[in-house]
Amino acid sequence: MDGKNTLLNAIRVGMGYDSHRIETGGSMILGGVVIEQGRHFVGHSDADVLLHAITDAVLSGAGLPDIGQIFPNDRPENRGRDSAEMLRLAMANVRQAGWDLVNLDCVVLLESPKLSPIKSELVRRISDILEVGPTLVGLKGKTGEGVGEVGRGELAVVHAVALLHRT
Numbered sequence: 001m002d003g004k005n006t007l008l009n010a011i012r013v014g015m016g017y018d019s020h021r022i023e024t025g026g027s028m029i030l031g032g033v034v035i036e037q038g039r040h041f042v043g044h045s046d047a048d049v050l051l052h053a054i055t056d057a058v059l060s061g062a063g064l065p066d067i068g069q070i071f072p073n074d075r076p077e078n079r080g081r082d083s084a085e086m087l088r089l090a091m092a093n094v095r096q097a098g099w100d101l102v103n104l105d106c107v108v109l110l111e112s113p114k115l116s117p118i119k120s121e122l123v124r125r126i127s128d129i130l131e132v133g134p135t136l137v138g139l140k141g142k143t144g145e146g147v148g149e150v151g152r153g154e155l156a157v158v159h160a161v162a163l164l165h166r167t
């Protein structure tokens, strides 16, 4: 099991999860894209729920500390911080640790806006941040069907999974 060249040692999967409350006012920042909705995600940084889940997925796959350990939310420099910059730094750490992305898949649970009209813009932005081709980034939007915190538009939830290969 410890052989360095076996397929089992050459790929790793990492899972990321995040959720942020939604409140009225301001604009949403999702996947590094500003969405003028008159509502915003609540959080210490820019609260980009999608980029946070992706950041944890790639870090976890590479066996690195998670986003909360690398960018603690009690540090003043992380207040209002650009999550795209955090993901860029995290991905640089992943590559430095000897890993790179095979593919990424994300599920966004958000009542509104619907993801389909902005999906290609989000995929393009995320692939730019990760410096990979857009075909490596999967993205699906789901609503809460009007039920629960997601359905009432109070909460956004993202699940992300990243497959990495050893470089």
Ligand SMILES: [Zn+2]
Residues within 6 Å of the ligand: 018, 019, 020, 043, 047, 048, 049, 052
């Ligand atoms: Zn977050």
